[in-house]
Amino acid sequence: MTNSDISAVFDHVADLLEYQGGNVFRVRAYRNAARTISVMVESLASVRSDSYRKLTDIDGIGVDLAGKIETLLDTGRLPLLDDLEAKIPAVVFKLMRVPGLGPKKVKALVDELQVDSLDALEQACREGRVRDVKGFGEKTQAAILENIGFAKSPEHDRLLWEEADAIVQQLLAWMRECPAVRQAEGAGSWRRGRETVGDIDILVDSDKATAVMDHLQAWKECGDLLLRGDTKTSVRGPRGVQIDLRVVEQDSFGSAWQYFTGSKDHNVRLRSRARDRQLTINEYGVFRLVPGADADSKPVKGAAVAGRTEQDVYRAVGLPWIPPEIREGGDEIGLADRDELPTLVTIEDIRGDLHMHTTATDGEATLGEMVRAAIERGLSYIAITDHGQRVTMAHGLDAKRLQQQWGEIDRLNDSLAEEGRSPIVVLKGIEVDILEKGGLDLPDAVLEQADWVVASLHYGQNQPRERITKRIVEAIENPCVSVIGHPTGRLINRRPAYEVDMEAVIEAAAKAGTFLEINANPWRLDLNVPHAAAAKKAGVKLVISTDAHSTRGFDVLRCGVLQARRAGLEKEDIANTRSLDQLKKLIKRGNL
Numbered sequence: 001m002t003n004s005d006i007s008a009v010f011d012h013v014a015d016l017l018e019y020q021g022g023n024v025f026r027v028r029a030y031r032n033a034a035r036t037i038s039v040m041v042e043s044l045a046s047v048r049s050d051s052y053r054k055l056t057d058i059d060g061i062g063v064d065l066a067g068k069i070e071t072l073l074d075t076g077r078l079p080l081l082d083d084l085e086a087k088i089p090a091v092v093f094k095l096m097r098v099p100g101l102g103p104k105k106v107k108a109l110v111d112e113l114q115v116d117s118l119d120a121l122e123q124a125c126r127e128g129r130v131r132d133v134k135g136f137g138e139k140t141q142a143a144i145l146e147n148i149g150f151a152k153s154p155e156h157d158r159l160l161w162e163e164a165d166a167i168v169q170q171l172l173a174w175m176r177e178c179p180a181v182r183q184a185e186g187a188g189s190w191r192r193g194r195e196t197v198g199d200i201d202i203l204v205d206s207d208k209a210t211a212v213m214d215h216l217q218a219w220k221e222c223g224d225l226l227l228r229g230d231t232k233t234s235v236r237g238p239r240g241v242q243i244d245l246r247v248v249e250q251d252s253f254g255s256a257w258q259y260f261t262g263s264k265d266h267n268v269r270l271r272s273r274a275r276d277r278q279l280t281i282n283e284y285g286v287f288r289l290v291p292g293a294d295a296d297s298k299p300v301k302g303a304a305v306a307g308r309t310e311q312d313v314y315r316a317v318g319l320p321w322i323p324p325e326i327r328e329g330g331d332e333i334g335l336a337d338r339d340e341l342p343t344l345v346t347i348e349d350i351r352g353d354l355h356m357h358t359t360a361t362d363g364e365a366t367l368g369e370m371v372r373a374a375i376e377r378g379l380s381y382i383a384i385t386d387h388g389q390r391v392t393m394a395h396g397l398d399a400k401r402l403q404q405q406w407g408e409i410d411r412l413n414d415s416l417a418e419e420g421r422s423p424i425v426v427l428k429g430i431e432v433d434i435l436e437k438g439g440l441d442l443p444d445a446v447l448e449q450a451d452w453v454v455a456s457l458h459y460g461q462n463q464p465r466e467r468i469t470k471r472i473v474e475a476i477e478n479p480c481v482s483v484i485g486h487p488t489g490r491l492i493n494r495r496p497a498y499e500v501d502m503e504a505v506i507e508a509a510a511k512a513g514t515f516l517e518i519n520a521n522p523w524r525l526d527l528n529v530p531h532a533a534a535a536k537k538a539g540v541k542l543v544i545s546t547d548a549h550s551t552r553g554f555d556v557l558r559c560g561v562l563q564a565r566r567a568g569l570e571k572e573d574i575a576n577t578r579s580l581d582q583l584k585k586l587i588k589r590g591n592l
């Protein structure tokens with residue numbers, strides 16, 4: 001079994017345990033293990049066979065999960081999953097993908113209406129049978145009908161960028177081992193850093209296409225062959241994703257890389273710019289157009305003027321190189337033409353992380369473990385922001401427990417300072433809940449003592465647009481609130497954003513000086529790109545936060561940075577690129 005097979009098994013177990021109403025922490029342990037494994041570059045089999053290491057060395061893999069991995073590697077099956085599958089109908093898995101349908105509702109639908117597919121559910125809604133089930137009603141039925149398309153859409157089956165990235169990195173490492181390969185690079189939507197990736201495009205520079213394509217087929221993760229031509233091969237890769245490999249000559253590598261990176265809209269505009277300059281541009285290079293044989297015929301392709309590098313290709317049409325993340329056919333060519341391309345924020349620019357959880361609520365690591373991990377990652381400040389009391393499921397903090405945690409943070413900062421030059425400052429924070437009826441779940445008198453307050457909306461997500469907008473705008477206007485966490489609540493592939501007037505939210509944030517978050521969790525990436533760009537335009541500062549629930553949770557920072565880059569954001573636009581002193585000046589309360 002490959003890592004992705006094992007990851008899929010654990011994900012499935014998590015779904016089924018969740019359906020059974022299993023322990024939240026147990027569900028999360030499987031879910032997190034699935035994610036860790038899906039983005040691991042090394043195979044679990046090789047970790048296991050290495051006599052110097054153990055599976056339990058992997059972050060988040062305890063003795064129990066390590067045993068299950070060994071069983072899977074040995075037998076290809078997991079008795080726990082077989083048990084669960086014997087008890088739970090297969091359709092449950094699909095129904096739980098409908099936004100708004102939790103385990104309890106799914107169980108009711110299966111028990112009462114014998115719903116056995118998404119189509120059957122849709123039909124039951126249309127026939128008005130769902131509203132009569134206990135706990136449902138007209139409104140819920142309408143919501144299911146509206147959301148069922150989301151679960152059925154193949155668009156929501158695409159890999160998250162982070163998952164695609166794990167595959168691309170392994171594949172490139174493998175391809176670069178082939179002696180016939182001069183260069184190997186990824187292209188397409190992966191390279192543009194899109195939230196999700198459909199197919200994976202790989203480009204190789206080589207004179208020996210046959211050897212290169214054979215090498216791809218020899219990859220241990222390579223599935224079915226879909227197509228094989230002279231210079232192009234398509235295969236199924238891990239998790240069923242289609243991988244397209246193209247082999248090109250050295251002189252065309254840059255133009256092919258540019259061409260297959262896309263986007264289509266960007267390339268259309270680039271081609272038209274080339275034509276204005278009597279040039280033509282394609283995956284083989286940039287060519288001069290020369291007059292046809294007679295006066296009436298179209299111009300024909302003449303000598304190549306560029307193709308070896310992407311820089312050459314852009315230079316040939318009078319442009320500087322454009323970062324892939326903004327090649328979406330917006331105004332990037334105009335900006336490049338006027339020499340006004342943004343200097344996009346980089347991961348090295350980020351100095352602190354201002355949203356994370358510990359074992360005090362639903363995190364997996366203690367305060368001390370989170371701080372050590374943050375120091376290892378070179379962060380110079382972090383804010384501990386466990387949940388407020390409303391999030392009972394996560395054992396949210398009331399004022400008393402919060403004060404205790406802050407006392408602990410004070411002592412920790414003191415002891416770090418005693419060790420000499422303190423490597424990190426830990427801020428006393430909280431993720432307060434924006435309540436269903438409005439207001440926050442902790443009193444201002446408590447929040448005033450915090451260094452940093454994230455306000456987020458976790459409940460009442462089905463309320464009408466005006467209600468939700470009002471709740472968020474009020475939180476923005478509260479002088480204690482530093483930032484709004486995951487402002488639209490969407491989960492990519494799983495749940496659309498709640499109804500909210502983002503224009504009003506951005507306007508209120510600009511006026512109050514409250515920051516908006518770009519939550520870097522690959523399922524969230526919230527704000528999305530258009531909203532983040534609009535926030536910048538309105539003068540709102542953004543904060544890129546990991547919302548880490550474990551020490552490896554810090555690793556998603558790069559996903560948030562990519563999102564910010566795609567929105568055209570610069571270092572200046574992101575509050576946590578500042579030093580702590582500068583950040584304090586930027587926070588609206590300034591009482592840090």
Ligand SMILES: [Zn+2]
Nearest residue numbers: 431456485486
């Ligand atoms: Zn949250």
Ligand SMILES: [Zn+2]
Nearest residue numbers: 355357431547
């Ligand atoms: Zn959080």
